[in-house]
Amino acid sequence: xxxxxxxxxxxxxxxxxxxxxxxxxxxxxxxxxxxxxxxxxxxxxxxxxxxxxxxxxxxxxxxxxxxxxxxxxxxxxxxxxxxxxxxxxxxxxxxxxxxxxxxxxx
Amino acid sequence: xxxxxxxxxxxxxxxxxxxxxxxxxxxxxxxxxxxxxxxxxxxxxxxxxxxxxxxxxxxxxxxxxxxxxxxxxxxxxxxxxxxxxxxxxxxxxxxxxxxxxxxxxxxxxxxxxx
Numbered sequence: 657x658x659x660x661x662x663x664x665x666x667x668x669x670x671x672x673x674x675x676x677x678x679x680x681x682x683x684x685x686x687x688x689x690x691x692x693x694x695x696x697x698x699x700x701x702x703x704x705x706x707x708x709x710x711x712x713x714x715x716x717x718x719x720x721x722x723x724x725x726x727x728x729x730x731x732x733x734x735x736x737x738x739x740x741x742x743x744x745x746x747x748x749x750x751x752x753x754x755x756x757x758x759x760x761x762x
Numbered sequence: 763x764x765x766x767x768x769x770x771x772x773x774x775x776x777x778x779x780x781x782x783x784x785x786x787x788x789x790x791x792x793x794x795x796x797x798x799x800x801x802x803x804x805x806x807x808x809x810x811x812x813x814x815x816x817x818x819x820x821x822x823x824x825x826x827x828x829x830x831x832x833x834x835x836x837x838x839x840x841x842x843x844x845x846x847x848x849x850x851x852x853x854x855x856x857x858x859x860x861x862x863x864x865x866x867x868x869x870x871x872x873x874x875x876x
Contacts, residue, residue, distance in 0.1 A: 657823075689862055691807075698856055698866040699799075699807065705862070742807055744863065750822055751797070753807040 658683050660743050662754035670762040675730040677757045679721075679743035686747040688726035690719060693756075694739045702741070703728060735761045764788035766796075766857050766867035773873050774847050780872060784840040784857030791815070791833055794860055796840045798831065800853040801869070810855070813840055847874045 659682040669675045679688055687706045691699035701710040703719040706726060716731045730737055738761045743754040770782035784796060791813075798810040811821040813831045821829050830843045840857060854869040 691863070698869050699863075700866070701862060701864050710864075744807075746862070749820060751809045753799075753809065756806045 657750060658685060658745055658748050658752050660745060660752055660754035662741075662743060662757050664757060665755070666758045666760070668760040668762045669730075669733040671733055671735065673733045675733050675737075675759065677728045677741055677759070679726045679728075679754050681724045681726070681745060683748065684723045685745040687745075688719070688721060689744045689746065690728050691742045691744060692739045693742065699742060733761065737761075764860060764865045766859055766865055768855060768857050768867045768870040770855075770870055770872065772871060773875065775876050776847060776849065776874055778847055779843060779845040780847050780851070782842040782855055782857075782870065782872070784842070784867060786838045786840065786857075786859060789860060789865075791835045791838060791840065796833070796857055796859040797863065798842050799856045799858055799863075800851075801856070802850075802853045808853075810842070849874050 661680045663678050690703040692702040693699040702713055707719045718729045721727055740756045740758045742756050765787045767785050774780050793815050795812055795814045797812040800808050800810050811829055811831050813819050813833050819831050828845050833840045852874045854871050856866055856869045858866045
């Protein structure tokens, strides 16, 4: 089973600040997917196939990476971006999620 | 419009069997896979298992001995059965479908307690 390690676990960013969340895989994966989850709601697809934004996701978000290292970046933090973000790999079964990064607004 | 909705008992006693239903609309179970994902309160997401468009299944190895996923395509429903429930199985259970986990239900909280 591929283990995904996200960092940081928790962070706070000021409006306008650039944010980067990292997801490292214990073995190489072909793609990484990202989900946004706000309290009391189900996860929302956010970035798929490493770098493609899901429908409705603002273009201040981007995804990148390859092999064992992937990242989600917000170019300019906004209050509505406060949430928990999870990475997911489906290249190898079973699918596995990262432990999540809780992003707060300062 | 694709919708998934989970249903089932909110409370299950330890050692008993959990039965959940995911009712799908807007897409065909014979063309799409459906996965179950769970989330213990305040914790992260865990893949539980899946039923594929052809009807075959895959399970989380840690749960495999207690888990069964099936479906009724005529009713657009997917079923999860997990036996020998323990307090550690307390979680919100989500069903998700479509490519890349594109669509999610709202989740159903299952509490294992006497």
